[in-house]
Amino acid sequence: MAYKYCVRKKTDKSQGEEQVKYYAVPLSSxxxxxxxxxxxxxxxxxLRPGDVHATIVELMYTIEQELHQGNKVCLEGIGIFSLSASSEGFDKPEDCTPSKVKAKRICFLADKKLKKNLKFVKFEKDRRG
Structure with a gap:
C-alpha cells in the first residue's frame, strides 16, 4: 500500500520577491x-495481545522514568528518546537555577536502519488534491 500525499501551494518570500511553489505534503491514513x-x-x-499491550504500557512508563532520571532511552532498531530543556536568558550564570529550567519536549531520533528503509516507501497522489 502506498503513502498518500497532496500538493499544496506555498509562498516563498526568502529571496526578497514572492515565489509561489508547489510541494508534496504527506497525508496520514x-x-x-x-x-x-x-x-x-x-x-x-x-505472545497474546494482552501481554503485548501490558508490555507497551510498561515501556511507556519506563521510558518516562528513565527520561526523568536524565537518561536517553535507546530502543535498538527503533531509535533514541531524549529530553529537551530550556530556560530564559540570564545575564549571570548563577541566575540560571534549576527552578528556571523547564523540560520542553521529548525528542526522538530514528535508528539508522529504520531511516534507511524510508527509501522503500511508495507514494500515491491523493485523488482529492
Missing part, C-alpha cells in the same frame, strides 16, 4: 492505537 498495535504484534509472534 489514520492513527493506530495501543490495542491494535498489540493485536498486530501478537499476530507475528507467540
Amino acid at each position: 489514520g492513527t493506530i492505537g495501543t490495542n491494535e498495535l498489540a493485536e498486530n504484534i501478537a499476530g507475528r509472534c507467540t
